[in-house]
Amino acid sequence: MPQIRIKDYASEARIFHARLFILTIVILILVSLLLGRLVYLQIGYYDHYATLSQKNRISILPITPVRGLILDRSGAVLAQNFLAYTLEIVPDQADDVSALLQELGKLIQLTPKDLKRFAHLRKQRPGFESLPLRHRLSELEAARFAVNRHRLRGADLRAHLQRHYPMGSLGVHLVGYVGRISDSDLKRIDRAVYRGMNYLGKLGVEASYEDILRGRAGYEQIETNAHGRRVRLLDRRKPHAGKNLYLNVDARLQAVAEQALGARRGAVVAMDPKTGGVLTFASTPTYDPNPFVNGIDEASYSLLRESPDKPLINRALAGRYAPGSTIKGFLGLAALESGRKASKRTFCPGYFTLRHSRHRYRCWRKSGHGSVDLQRAIVESCDVYFYDLAAELGVNKLYEFLTGFGFGRYTGIDLDGEKSGLIPSPEWKRRVHKQPWYPGETVITGIGQGYTLVTPLQLAHSLSFIANRGFGMQPRIVYAIEDRADKLIKPLKPTPSDLNPVKNKQYYEVVIKAMTDVVHGPAGTARRIGYNAKYRIAGKTGTSQVIGIKQDEVYIEKNIAERHRDHALFIAFAPVEDPRIAIAVIVENGGHGGSTAAPIARKVMDFYLQKILPQKTLGVIPSATPAVAKVKKGRLGRGLSGHKRQRSHAQN
């Protein structure tokens, strides 16, 4: 029989209160225990722990990793590291920092800039950290310091790896450079990742592949004595070196391109159309990146910055130019795709007029081409044919086709700072200019003028769609990544461009035949580079109008005439049957695409396809007609209310 108990409230309360009392006593005992411990730590052994905290501390010293190398496709070194000595000071270890600086000044040359930078660092960093005072000491200076070291407490030499670009200015816009981590860099980077590092990639591949090149810092945990000197090593974790990058770019080809451009301002972009691998990525003028590594001096920098040639601009990547007639091949495809027969003829009397308008849009050939079909229109670059085509397709179709080939949008190249260019649309004009779209603007878009802007990179990329007969690849500077630990070279996978232009292969053959005749035909605008070529080239010349000078540009008489000249453009791929190179050349103020830009493309292709080094003279052929489609200044603007002619070029 279960025992039945009744709740006895009085007894329960008594038990509870007794237990509560016991626990309260326990609490009081435990609190006194804690207090006792704290008295022991904070009062009894205060001196001991204060000493531990201040002097006998365990410090963690980062070990800088070796930055990855940058090499061209055949292994030529474009960026490397070499050992340099840096004089560093730990302010906490010095008895008197200003006296120390004075002593050091007698042994080693210290510029006011060095001292200023050191003072600046000293304000920002804790006193137990080693701060750089002078970089790149000479052997003599290093030796002089070593002899006197015993009386220079707080100062020490440290061997650093210093970035160096052995090819100097070659491909500077492509390779880029590293620089000291600046205050503004500090705001955006993860400081923990950069512990122990003084440089980071600022431009080009150095910047875009920073995460891969950088590597990971190791560290040493050391115990230091009361004077802050290292007592013993407790733990060490090895740094991980950054990975090496192999580029698609061929340094020799790059040199050929840069030499071909010579003293002119311009850009050459060549890619392998099948992989998107960028073979050459030249922008001139170039400059030497090496002074930037440790901070270029103000005078040299302003010289570069103020130069009217704007060497700092990466023209290949961010230079925006009107594509001019180079766009005609793409529009030819648009014509075929939208149902126009290749044989359909347009009569060119030397000008074009829109219905209900008397304004004349002129062809570059005043006397007119007569009756032209698509083939002849591309070969001889007849403007009227394309005025007519543009008017027929309408601006929306133009926009659709041109963006379908990658114009007006980012190519997705693995370099930061790419510009998207511009393919205008009525919607864009309404949004940006708050104005309606005029029919005349459609007409001039048909010959690549007006608002249309493209980059040399885009031209090469879009051209690869034609070269490949229907597909394009995203441009890639880096070919492969090499892990230093396992020496494994891992090629990156080529990425197709996610675009959907004209699919029908026959349309491409029609346009490619015409573009081949541009180079090899008797009336082609680039026939001067075709007649002696050992392989077949398909190309298209173009001219980009330059109008006016920028408002903030200084008026320099000697320059003005040249600066008003048109930009010369040329795009080409070769061999026609199985293209291995697609190239876009722009020569600023170069005049005619056929005479200025095309020979540069030829030199690059010769070298790439036949390993022929360029000769000074390529031979001169008699010139019959000016081989460029060109609309002269002043002809366009009239009748186009709202269309602003004043267009600045790449340097805006």
Next chain:
Amino acid sequence: MPRTDALHIDWPLMIGLLALSFVSLFVLYSAGGEDMGVVIRQVLRITMAFVVMIVVAQVAPASLMRWSPYLFIVGMILLLAVWGVGVIGKGAQRWLNLGLFQFQPAEIMKLAVPMTLAWLFAKHPLPPNLKVLSLAALLLGFPVALVLKQPDLGTALMIAASGLVVIFLAGMRWQLMGLLTLASAAIAPLVWSHLHAYQQRRITTLFNPWADPLGSGYHTIQSTIAVGSGGIFGKGWLNGSQSQLEFIPERSTDFIFAVFAEEFGFVGVSILLAVYVFIVVRGIYIAYCAKESYTRLLAGGFALTFFFYVFVNIGMVSGVLPIVGVPLPLISYGGTSMVTLMAAFGILMSIHTHRKFLSR
């Protein structure tokens, strides 16, 4: 007679809790590297926790008692769910992702275990007989085992402590307790062998932290140095070199007491301890005043568990207890545990402010 507040707020408790929250913001600003964002997030958490507390305080203890077993069942289901997910995912699993937010079911158990035990004991005459005690042992043992499996030693300990306190307060006989102590001493080696290696190391480290100063001993050594170097008056707010130079690991969460002790010294530490003791004593007083088994067991349980948290955390930071992941209540940075804690205080307030209507 104490006056009855319309909002069921117990002002002495409220003032103590507000004082702690205030201190928390100052310490966090320093420990978080002078980041206002951390402080603002903590303000939001504190506000939310206080709202929860006040809402809970409105619920009459009778309702709480009715709900206790259900809360326990829900908590168990969630714990089992987490355990299941953990088994599948093959790793430590503490969180349940509910889509909108993550949720740690073990937190519910911090409340549900003492509530359910109090409910169980209140249903039976006290002191409890063996049958009731065995049931209590099961109700305590299951959730603790599941949390231990996660593995979360800190939370498991806290849940165990809250249950044991309630069992002790219920009047478990001394002979029985003596017997159990002997038994547990006997099985201790068995438990030891089941602990994770890192958990074992934390306990051995306690006896000789310098055996491995950069490994398992690092936390203890650095936090002891921080506390000790604080001295009588401390190094001053934002001036603790151990804290600011990042020698102290997890200085915003579990080791925040080290930052406080370094910067405010023995004086500051004594005042902080006084505030904690004040809150605990107030909780004990509420338990003392409670007239029903359920309410007083629960009030006593919560008050003493709260003290347990404080003691374990400070003990761990000052190097007298092994390192277990127990935050310093109301000061450490972190959300979930603060909400549960404040819900417990809400229950304490409810118990104290509703007792007039319940008294016989």
